[in-house]
Amino acid sequence: MSYVLQVSDISKTYGNDKIKVHALKKSSLTFSQGEFTAIIGKSGSGKSTLLRILGTLERPDAGEVLLDGENICRLSDKKLSEIRRRKIGFIYQDYSLFPEYTAYENIVMPIHLDGRTENKHIIKDIMNTLGILSCGDRFPAEMSGGEQQRTAIARALCISPSVILADEPTGNLDAENANEVVMLMSKAARLYNQTIIMVTHDRQMADYADRVLKICDGMFV
Numbered sequence: 001m002s003y004v005l006q007v008s009d010i011s012k013t014y015g016n017d018k019i020k021v022h023a024l025k026k027s028s029l030t031f032s033q034g035e036f037t038a039i040i041g042k043s044g045s046g047k048s049t050l051l052r053i054l055g056t057l058e059r060p061d062a063g064e065v066l067l068d069g070e071n072i073c074r075l076s077d078k079k080l081s082e083i084r085r086r087k088i089g090f091i092y093q094d095y096s097l098f099p100e101y102t103a104y105e106n107i108v109m110p111i112h113l114d115g116r117t118e119n120k121h122i123i124k125d126i127m128n129t130l131g132i133l134s135c136g137d138r139f140p141a142e143m144s145g146g147e148q149q150r151t152a153i154a155r156a157l158c159i160s161p162s163v164i165l166a167d168e169p170t171g172n173l174d175a176e177n178a179n180e181v182v183m184l185m186s187k188a189a190r191l192y193n194q195t196i197i198m199v200t201h202d203r204q205m206a207d208y209a210d211r212v213l214k215i216c217d218g219m220f221v
Ligand SMILES: Nc1ncnc2c1ncn2[C@@H]1O[C@H](COP(=O)(O)OP(=O)(O)OP(=O)(O)O)[C@@H](O)[C@H]1O
Pocket: 014, 015, 021, 022, 023, 041, 042, 043, 044, 045, 046, 047, 048, 049, 050
């Protein structure tokens, strides 16, 4: 079976000779195409460290990460930024939208930054799926938190990345909006066969995922 992401024996240690924090300890995981995975664990268990390594924002001290079969731990910074642009979608707790651009402009920004032109039909289809078709001309300040996060999800989906990494995507939302956002992520994974990995504190949010992984002190249990 081929996997979108294959993580083998990765370790990450922070600190110096006196104080060492083993954030990840020889962790191995695989992620399949179209699978929506939730990663849960207590504060400090290593969730964000893993997501940063999968997102090529940090390198592990040992082990390897294969994205579409390519070891992303050994690539140059230039190649990594290309991979981030084309193969990885990011969703953050604070939405990270540009306030001076409309929802539509925010959504298509990664395509434009890559020097390409968007297919308007595909963008409209994604916006429709996420229930934000009517928000296209609005600025982030004119949208609710839920609408802003759905815009951020559309932005991640529109490049059809190999994987979407979502770090506490519901952290700033009330219960109703949080449920809706995660339900839509689950729907998008199915509809677009999109691999999504979500880190969350919230066990209830994790229930929407196809698979829940628990991390404890840098190890998956
Ligand atoms: N840059 C860093 N320098 C030193 N220690 C770090 C650094 N980043 C993370 N750590 C430590 O590594 C461990 C794992 O941190 P990480 O941020 O991955 O946990 P987390 O599960 O995402 O926590 P939270 O849910 O609070 O965000 C923690 O003990 C943390 O203090």
